[in-house]
Amino acid sequence: MQVLVVGAGVIGLAVARAAALRGHDVTVAEATGGIANGVSSRNSEVIHGGLYYPTGSLRARHSTRGRRMLYEFCASHGVAHRQCGKLVVATDPGELAKVETIMAQGQANGVEGLEIIGGNAARAMEAELACTAALWSPTSGIIDSHAYMLALWGELQDRGGMIAFETTVEAIAAEAAQWQVRFSGRDAGTLAFDAVVNAAGLGAQNLARRIEGYPAEKIPRLVLAKGNYFGFAGRPAFSRLIYPTPVDGGLGVHVTVDMAGRMRFGPDVEWISAESYTVDARRADSFYDRIRTYWPGLPAGSLVPDYCGIRPKLTGPGEPAADFMIAAERDHGLPRLVNLFGIESPGLTASLSLAEEVVGCLAG
Numbered sequence: 001m002q003v004l005v006v007g008a009g010v011i012g013l014a015v016a017r018a019a020a021l022r023g024h025d026v027t028v029a030e031a032t033g034g035i036a037n038g039v040s041s042r043n044s045e046v047i048h049g050g051l052y053y054p055t056g057s058l059r060a061r062h063s064t065r066g067r068r069m070l071y072e073f074c075a076s077h078g079v080a081h082r083q084c085g086k087l088v089v090a091t092d093p094g095e096l097a098k099v100e101t102i103m104a105q106g107q108a109n110g111v112e113g114l115e116i117i118g119g120n121a122a123r124a125m126e127a128e129l130a131c132t133a134a135l136w137s138p139t140s141g142i143i144d145s146h147a148y149m150l151a152l153w154g155e156l157q158d159r160g161g162m163i164a165f166e167t168t169v170e171a172i173a174a175e176a177a178q179w180q181v182r183f184s185g186r187d188a189g190t191l192a193f194d195a196v197v198n199a200a201g202l203g204a205q206n207l208a209r210r211i212e213g214y215p216a217e218k219i220p221r222l223v224l225a226k227g228n229y230f231g232f233a234g235r236p237a238f239s240r241l242i243y244p245t246p247v248d249g250g251l252g253v254h255v256t257v258d259m260a261g262r263m264r265f266g267p268d269v270e271w272i273s274a275e276s277y278t279v280d281a282r283r284a285d286s287f288y289d290r291i292r293t294y295w296p297g298l299p300a301g302s303l304v305p306d307y308c309g310i311r312p313k314l315t316g317p318g319e320p321a322a323d324f325m326i327a328a329e330r331d332h333g334l335p336r337l338v339n340l341f342g343i344e345s346p347g348l349t350a351s352l353s354l355a356e357e358v359v360g361c362l363a364g
């Protein structure tokens with residue numbers, strides 16, 4: 001099939017690669033001038049174990065399976081990564097119950113090697129940590145996500161696929177068993193494809209509205225939840241991922257380390273109504289308070305505003321978290337068309353597994 005994938009973020013690239021590996025003729029249309037200019041360049045670069053998500057959900061299934069596939073991919077394609085492990089910390093007895101619930105959920109999801117350890121055992125791993133107990137997740141890790149996306153792009157090219165940059169999909173209409181797709185930008189014009197995958201991230205709902213005949217009631221609302229990060233201007237205190245217990249809308253202000261060993265904190269949850277990428281330095285106050293519950297040694301004045309990312313959520317504050325939405329023919333009635341909505345965390349971890357499911361939907 002001639003397959004069009006809209007969006008060259010991690011999801012679009014993984015889907016395009018998977019389609020090309022199945023022998024399809026693949027084109028990716030990307031509105032900006034490069035890969036990974038959207039949500040995919042603004043995240044924590046964590047390979048998640050798969051702890052938090054309801055068993056049987058797409059997020060649970062694709063994060064555990066996707067994580068295993070991702071480690072294999074990194075090893076075979078020379079993508080820098082480190083399986084550093086993660087501690088989810090309880091700082092008082094009330095939080096221990098929460099940590100135990102997360103462990104039970106993780107075990108039900110098939111996450112390997114989980115154990116609850118005491119405060120002293122946690123401090124033997126990370127000397128500056130203050131906690132009464134912690135959940136140790138040895139399969140969590142970090143990845144150079146840009147190198148990963150370059151590797152996906154490379155494989156796509158090896159299989160004859162290509163990316164049209166600065167090319168925006170404006171409208172899609174069915175005609176004679178094909179999809180007629182109208183583009184603006186560098187490759188403006190109309191072309192026919194057998195199948196279309198909408199992996200437009202924050203633009204997915206907008207694009208779905210431009211698909212002729214697509215049922216409007218099947219397009220979920222888009223809720224924007226910004227996640228701000230603060231960098232740490234000092235010598236890194238931790239070498240593993242340190243997470244507090246989750247908060248409404250996110251996993252809590254955690255410690256991430258990057259492949260260079262640098263340490264940063266975030267993301268928090270800031271509900272917003274329009275896209276904006278400035279980090280308000282005043283948010284640092286709440287970061288200091290939260291971080292000092294598990295790292296009392298955080299020096300004053302050491303946090304500097306860094307970057308932020310926007311989660312494409314499907315539910316708002318106080319509502320239960322939504323699952324990933326893979327809307328295929330069985331859901332909307334239109335053949336060889338898949339819309340991906342709400343691909344927030346753990347989309348990076350889940351990408352390879354999710355991509356296989358999406359490409360499977362095109363055949364049906």
Ligand SMILES: Cc1cc2nc3c(=O)[nH]c(=O)nc-3n(C[C@H](O)[C@H](O)[C@H](O)COP(=O)(O)OP(=O)(O)OC[C@H]3O[C@@H](n4cnc5c(N)ncnc54)[C@H](O)[C@@H]3O)c2cc1C
Nearest residue numbers: 007009011031038039040043044046169201203227347349
């Ligand atoms: C703060 C934050 C932290 C996160 N941390 C993690 C983490 O540690 N681990 C993890 O596994 N996941 C994490 N995630 C989730 C992960 O980053 C996302 O799930 C993933 O990046 C989504 O990728 P995407 O390809 O769907 O979207 P994007 O990367 O946004 O790609 C979509 C692309 O589509 C293009 N586009 C839009 N409309 C059109 C159009 N009409 N025509 C052509 N192109 C178009 C855009 O320009 C964009 O490049 C995090 C997310 C956030 C926000």
